[in-house]
Amino acid sequence: xxxAVVGTGEVGRTLGGTLVELGHEVRLGSRTQGNPAxxxxxxxxxxxxxxxxxxxxxxxGEVVVxxxxxxxxxxxxxxxxxxxxxxxxxxxxxxxxxxxxxxxxLSPVESVSxxxxxxxxxxxxxVVKTLDTVNCQVMVNPGLVPDGHQVFVCGEDVGAKEQVRAxxxxxxxxxxxxxxxxxxxxxxxxxxxxxxxxxxYQHIGHAEFxxxxxxxx
Amino acid sequence: xxxAVVGTGEVGRTLGGTLVELGHEVRLGSRTQGNPAxxxxxxxxxxxxxxxxxxxxxxxGEVVVxxxxxxxxxxxxxxxxxxxxxxxxxxxxxxxxxxxxxxxxLSPVESVSxxxxxxxxxxxxxVVKTLDTVNCQVMVNPGLVPDGHQVFVCGEDVGAKEQVRAxxxxxxxxxxxxxxxxxxxxxxxxxxxxxxxxxxYQHIGHAEFxxxxxxxx
Numbered sequence: 099x100x101x102a103v104v105g106t107g108e109v110g111r112t113l114g115g116t117l118v119e120l121g122h123e124v125r126l127g128s129r130t131q132g133n134p135a136x137x138x139x140x141x142x143x144x145x146x147x148x149x150x151x152x153x154x155x156x157x158x159g160e161v162v163v164x165x166x167x168x169x170x171x172x173x174x175x176x177x178x179x180x181x182x183x184x185x186x187x188x189x190x191x192x193x194x195x196x197x198x199x200x201x202x203x204l205s206p207v208e209s210v211s212x213x214x215x216x217x218x219x220x221x222x223x224x225v226v227k228t229l230d231t232v233n234c235q236v237m238v239n240p241g242l243v244p245d246g247h248q249v250f251v252c253g254e255d256v257g258a259k260e261q262v263r264a265x266x267x268x269x270x271x272x273x274x275x276x277x278x279x280x281x282x283x284x285x286x287x288x289x290x291x292x293x294x295x296x297x298x299y300q301h302i303g304h305a306e307f308x309x310x311x312x313x314x315x
Numbered sequence: 316x317x318x319a320v321v322g323t324g325e326v327g328r329t330l331g332g333t334l335v336e337l338g339h340e341v342r343l344g345s346r347t348q349g350n351p352a353x354x355x356x357x358x359x360x361x362x363x364x365x366x367x368x369x370x371x372x373x374x375x376g377e378v379v380v381x382x383x384x385x386x387x388x389x390x391x392x393x394x395x396x397x398x399x400x401x402x403x404x405x406x407x408x409x410x411x412x413x414x415x416x417x418x419x420x421l422s423p424v425e426s427v428s429x430x431x432x433x434x435x436x437x438x439x440x441x442v443v444k445t446l447d448t449v450n451c452q453v454m455v456n457p458g459l460v461p462d463g464h465q466v467f468v469c470g471e472d473v474g475a476k477e478q479v480r481a482x483x484x485x486x487x488x489x490x491x492x493x494x495x496x497x498x499x500x501x502x503x504x505x506x507x508x509x510x511x512x513x514x515x516y517q518h519i520g521h522a523e524f525x526x527x528x529x530x531x532x
Contacts, residue, residue: 208424208510247529279514287510293425294504297496298528306531311515312464314523 102127102159102182104152104174106136109191109234110165114139116238118146120268127155127178156182161189161261162223168194168212168230168289169205172219180220187258188223189265190216190285191237193230193292204292213285217254224258226251227285228266228276231295233305240271240308247308248275252284277311319344319376319399321369321391323353326408326451327382331356333455335363337485344372344395373399378406378478379440385411385429385447385506386422389436397437404475405440406482407433407502408454410447410509421509430502434471441475443468444502445483445493448512450522457488457525464525465492469501494528 099122103114106128114124126149128136136149148158156162156178166174171192175183194212195202206212213227228251229237236242240249249266251259263276279287291309299305316339320331323345331341343366345353353366365375373379373395383391388409392400411429412419423429430444445468446454453459466483468476480493496504508526516522 204425204507207507208421243529243531246527277515277518279518284514287514290421290424290507290510293507297501297504298494301494301496302528302530304531308529310463310527310529311519312460312462312525312527313519314460314521 099123100158100160101125102155102162102178104155104162104164104178105166106133106139106149107165107167109237110163111135111139112234112238113163113165113191114147115143116269118143122146123158124148125150125155125158127152129174129177152178153182159186161187161265164188164190164192164216166192167196168192169196171212172215175216175220180222183220184222186223187255187261188216188220188225189229189262190225190227191229193289195292195296202296204289207290208286211283211285211289213252213282213289217282224253224255225282226253226255226258226262227282227288228252228262231288231291232308236306236308238269240269240275242306243308246275247310248277249308250277250279250284250288252279252288253282316340317375317377318342319372319379319395321372321379321381321395322383323350323356323366324382324384326454327380328352328356329451329455330380330382330408331364332360333486335360339363340375341365342367342372342375344369346391346394369395370399376403378404378482381405381407381409381433383409384413385409386413388429389432392433392437397439400437401439403440404472404478405433405437405442406479407442407444408446410506412509412513419513421506424507425503428500428502428506430469430499430506434499441470441472442499443470443472443475443479444499444505445469445479448505448508449525453523453525455486457486457492459523460525463492464527465494466525467494467496467501467505469496469505470499
């Protein structure tokens with residue numbers, strides 16, 4: 099499969115690298131041509147790894163992964179081009195936390211989510227929100243954390259969610275450890291987990307943790 | 316120990332009933348004298364169970380539990396009276412979700428929390444936020460959900476948090492399944508879990524579930 103990864107930060111490079119290791123072709127997209135992080139990533143990634151602009155990547159990918167920060171996701175995807183997203187599965191792993199006056203704050207929050215903003219802006223893309231509740235190493239290597247923990251998917255397109263569940267399976271996550279929360283509105287719920295994630299990160303002292311939903315029946 | 320429980324709803328009656336079963340004296344407080352739910356609860360609760368106004372209850376309790384909805388917590392505690400809260404452990408189990416135009420919405424959110432609002436309004440109370448992330452049956456009977464899940468405490472007063480951890484132990488929760496997230500600001504994080512709780516409730520179909528934090532080390 100050909101994947102576009104929008105964003106050359108740690109999340110994008112980690113996801114892109116794992117996708118290459120799994121045998122996919124990956125193009126990492128950045129705001130400008132010749133982004134140093136993207137170039138370095140592509141050089142070390144072999145023949146299946148390439149880099150280009152957001153639009154180059156999105157045109158290349160059969161599936162597009164949004165791996166830029168939630169606050170700049172719409173701008174990056176506009177640059178990628180709606181035509182390059184139409185009909186494609188668009189996996190949004192972003193969260194909209196960022197520093198404001200020295201504190202990490204979440205915005206947008208509660209009344210809307212990045213996942214919904216993307217789906218509204220690109221109505222012909224098949225948006226699936228997932229993985230934003232874990233560190234990028236746990237995204238691609240769930241075995242870093244002891245068995246049982248889960249991640250969430252939500253989105254309007256059931257087929258797209260099943261495709262994402264299969265991709266998460268390639269990453270090593272059993273299908274029954276992916277919880278489908280329904281439509282894209284549930285992106286609000288998973289994005290609002292970020293402040294708890296941050297509190298737990300401070301409490302635990304590292305990022306190799308995740309949540310398990312335990313239930314009576 | 317003498318407990319005040321502010322609120323005669325399901326959460327207040329459940330917590331109050333369990334506290335009586337554990338051998339404590341409990342006064343359930345309501346907005347007005349003679350609240351039918353409070354009267355009925357007190358009648359069936361034996362000699363250790365009584366009811367009265369918010370102020371009656373708060374004056375009686377050595378520890379005060381806020382069990383009204385988060386959006387009316389400040390008004391209820393104002394009615395309880397600052398003098399009746401001074402120096403006491405004030406356990407806030409509330410969450411600020413409520414229906415708006417047919418949808419459950421969270422307010423306040425992100426920039427502040429009910430826990431912080433209470434601590435600011437009553438600076439001499441020793442506020443501890445806890446248990447708002449689980450259904451009231453799971454609050455008092457953690458064994459309803461299979462082993463390993465946790466709840467959170469946060470607040471400015473370390474001694475108050477230890478007292479709450481001991482109370483949670485009386486409810487049957489091992490001390491190592493209570494995660495201390497630090498100061499009262501973390502109330503934002505645990506209150507923002509409510510939309511996920513609601514999504515999971517819809518997904519699972521009942522309220523007997525909770526989260527376990529799993530970590531690599």
